[in-house]
Amino acid sequence: MLLIHCPYCDETLPEVEFTYAGEAHIARPENPSEMSDDAWQQFLFMRDNVKGDHFERWRHLHGCGRFFNAVRNTVTDKFLTTYKAGAPRPDLAALKEGQK
Amino acid sequence: MTRFNAFSLLKNAVTGHKGWTEQWPDSQPKAEYDVVVVGAGGHGLGAAYYLAAQHGITNIAVIDKGWLGGGNTGRNTTIIRSNYLYDESARLFDHSVDLWQTLSQELNYNVMYSNRGVLMLAHTVHDVQSFKRHVHANRLNGVDNRWLTPQECKEYCPPINISKTSRYPVMGGALQERAGTARHDAVAWGYARGAAARGVDIIQNCAVTAIRRNPDGSVAGVDTEKGFIKAKKVAVSASGHNTQVMATADVRLPLESMPLQALVSEPVKPIFPCVVMSNAVHAYCSQSDKGELVIGSGTDQYVSYSQRGGLPLIEHTIAAISEVFPIFNRMRMLRKWAGITDNTPDRSPIIGKTPVKNLYVNCGWGTGGFKATPGSAHVFAWTIAKDEPHPINAPFTLDRFRTGRLIDEAAAAAVAH
Numbered sequence: 001m002l003l004i005h006c007p008y009c010d011e012t013l014p015e016v017e018f019t020y021a022g023e024a025h026i027a028r029p030e031n032p033s034e035m036s037d038d039a040w041q042q043f044l045f046m047r048d049n050v051k052g053d054h055f056e057r058w059r060h061l062h063g064c065g066r067f068f069n070a071v072r073n074t075v076t077d078k079f080l081t082t083y084k085a086g087a088p089r090p091d092l093a094a095l096k097e098g099q100k
Numbered sequence: 101m102t103r104f105n106a107f108s109l110l111k112n113a114v115t116g117h118k119g120w121t122e123q124w125p126d127s128q129p130k131a132e133y134d135v136v137v138v139g140a141g142g143h144g145l146g147a148a149y150y151l152a153a154q155h156g157i158t159n160i161a162v163i164d165k166g167w168l169g170g171g172n173t174g175r176n177t178t179i180i181r182s183n184y185l186y187d188e189s190a191r192l193f194d195h196s197v198d199l200w201q202t203l204s205q206e207l208n209y210n211v212m213y214s215n216r217g218v219l220m221l222a223h224t225v226h227d228v229q230s231f232k233r234h235v236h237a238n239r240l241n242g243v244d245n246r247w248l249t250p251q252e253c254k255e256y257c258p259p260i261n262i263s264k265t266s267r268y269p270v271m272g273g274a275l276q277e278r279a280g281t282a283r284h285d286a287v288a289w290g291y292a293r294g295a296a297a298r299g300v301d302i303i304q305n306c307a308v309t310a311i312r313r314n315p316d317g318s319v320a321g322v323d324t325e326k327g328f329i330k331a332k333k334v335a336v337s338a339s340g341h342n343t344q345v346m347a348t349a350d351v352r353l354p355l356e357s358m359p360l361q362a363l364v365s366e367p368v369k370p371i372f373p374c375v376v377m378s379n380a381v382h383a384y385c386s387q388s389d390k391g392e393l394v395i396g397s398g399t400d401q402y403v404s405y406s407q408r409g410g411l412p413l414i415e416h417t418i419a420a421i422s423e424v425f426p427i428f429n430r431m432r433m434l435r436k437w438a439g440i441t442d443n444t445p446d447r448s449p450i451i452g453k454t455p456v457k458n459l460y461v462n463c464g465w466g467t468g469g470f471k472a473t474p475g476s477a478h479v480f481a482w483t484i485a486k487d488e489p490h491p492i493n494a495p496f497t498l499d500r501f502r503t504g505r506l507i508d509e510a511a512a513a514a515v516a517h
Contacts, residue, residue: 001411016412020401022356041502045354045445049343051405074357074404 005082006060007068013060021057023047024069025089050074053092058082071095101297104208123289124296129303129329133161135484136322136331138308138345139338140164141173142284143462143469145291145302146477147335147484149207152298154478155485160300161331162292163324165307169288172339175439176470177362177396179375179384181218181279183238183245188495188507189448190241195492196475197278203474209290212283212389216374219248219257219275221424223268223380231274244278257374259425268381268423281375281386287473310348311336311459318457319349335460335484340405340440342463351454353463354501355442358399359409360467363417363436365428367391376424383420393428395421399441399467409438441467445501447510451480451493460484461498 002015029035029043048054054074059067071080071090080095102108102121112119135151137144140162151157164170180200182193199206200213222228231247238245250262253273262270292302303326310323311334321330338345340357372387383397397417400409414436422429444450444464449472451462462480465472479490489497500506 014412015410023403037502037504041354042352045501046352047343047354047356049353049355049357049403049442051341051344051357054403056403072402074402075406077404077406077408 002077004058004079006063007082007084008064008066009060013063017060017062019059019061021059021067024055024057053080055089101293123293124302127301127303129161129306129324129326130301132330134159135333135335136329137162138322138334138336140168140302140304141171141337141339142169142287142291142473143337143476143480145288145295146473147337147462147480148300149291149295150478150481151485152295152300155481157485158299161303161329162295162300163303163306163308167304168292168302169285172439172441172469173288174285175362175437176284177384177394178281178284178470179218179386180282180471181276182243183234183274183276184509185234185237186507186509187241189509190238190243191492192475193472194243196472199474199478200282207290207294209286209293211286211290213280214282215278215280217256217275217277218279218375218377219253219273221253221273221376221378222271223378227380228271235274245274245276248273248275257376259372259427260376261424261426284470308345311345313349313456319459333458333460333484335462335480337462340442342442342461346461349456349459351456354444355464356403357405357440357442358402359404359406359438360399360441361409361413361436361438362394362396363414363433364392364394365431365433378420378424381420381423383417385421385425392434393431399443405440407438407440446506446508448507449496450498451476451496452483452489452498454498
């Protein structure tokens with residue numbers, strides 16, 4: 001059972017309260033009508049599918065209902081951190097230093 | 101390599117089974133091959149087998165980072181069926197079911213294909229309508245499928261609870277009688293043996309670290325833990341790790357790798373005559389020849405390469421099994437495991453050419469790859485040999501995510517993959 005920290009509720013809770021919402025930091029296109037098919041393909045479908053430290057979105061569905069971001073290692077399933085939506089990507093090197 | 105027949109079995113039985121020779125050699129890589137297949141699962145070994153058996157290409161290496169058949173081929177719940185909604189999928193999966201029928205004879209290796217039937221239960225009015233639509237669509241495509249009443253479901257599979265007062269009452273079911281199960285390991289072994297007998301090198305415990313390209317962009321070969329191997333063509337079918345392998349050739353794929361869990365119970369006497377799937381309650385179940393109930397459901401929701409998966413999903417699966425088969429609710433489970441499945445956004449596979457010349461990919465089988473092993477391997481071998489897709493896999497391009505011609509089985513078919 002994953003334990004996930006909701007940055008809004010400031011509580012660490014079981015994964016069944018949360019739903020996964022895919023890779024994080026994929027920005028919506030600013031000018032959709034000017035996008036090429038290739039660019040749409042990248043935005044809609046292509047994913048990094050990282051084996052290692054993965055920036056991803058979660059939603060605290062059965063709690064506050066809000067989306068937030070997380071960094072989780074996809075090999076160990078261990079969360080490095082969670083942070084509020086809209087916040088910039090945390091520095092991975094600093095996070096890993098903090099884990100040691 | 102000894103051919104299996106009644107005489108050789110009898111001879112070895114009376115001589116204490118000391119006369120069997122190895123089924124395939126554990127090869128070391130040569131400097132150069134016509135085709136290098138990355139991934140020695142059923143799909144990769146099968147592709148090598150069909151390349152050698154049907155296309156006359158025998159200078160092939162199948163390379164795996166572990167042992168052959170040690171990934172999802174050895175981790176699935178062995179269900180085989182072809183009751184898919186769309187024409188493209190029905191053709192692909194029914195091609196596979198056709199090949200399953202005679203695979204043991206073709207390979208001279210018993211893959212224990214058992215067409216015991218797959219029954220998909222309907223629990224709501226919506227289920228009934230959508231399954232009947234499936235039955236009609238399947239029959240128009242020549243795919244065997246028929247509708248059963250709750251009573252007929254009970255007769256076909258006695259452990260099902262069809263009580264009207266249960267929480268999710270059975271309102272009927274769609275039965276594909278030609279569908280069934282097979283022995284998963286034997287499929288990998290049979291293809292490996294058949295391919296090796298035709299000169300294919302199977303190189304185990306040798307991870308491919310990168311795909312190397314020529315200055316003109318075409319494929320040059322693969323870098324491995326045992327050095328560089330030159331190859332005219334490279335075919336990737338590395339399941340959960342396709343993203344990583346293909347990224348080394350600068351090909352991005354629309355894949356997300358997720359754990360799919362399965363579990364087996366303690367072995368019991370024969371009680372479960374077919375495969376039953378329940379999409380609404382969300383689990384599927386069959387009984388292995390050893391007597392274990394083989395149980396599975398959907399993937400975990402997050403990207404992971406852990407080959408473990410989370411316990412909440414197992415709890416959910418067992419709850420569903422107890423709901424549909426109350427008779428099993430005191431049964432003890434022996435073990436559980438997970439395989440890493442590569443899932444596409446439309447839940448249909450990608451089989452074909454890539455933007456890189458002489459690089460081919462067979463990926464995105466998600467949670468439903470085992471059933472397709474012979475068909476997938478057969479059309480993939482065709483694609484590699486002729487440098488153009490077989491008519492059956494022509495719609496399953498990587499390019500469909502650019503053109504928008506998706507084969508959206510995930511939403512429309514409502515099948516548990």
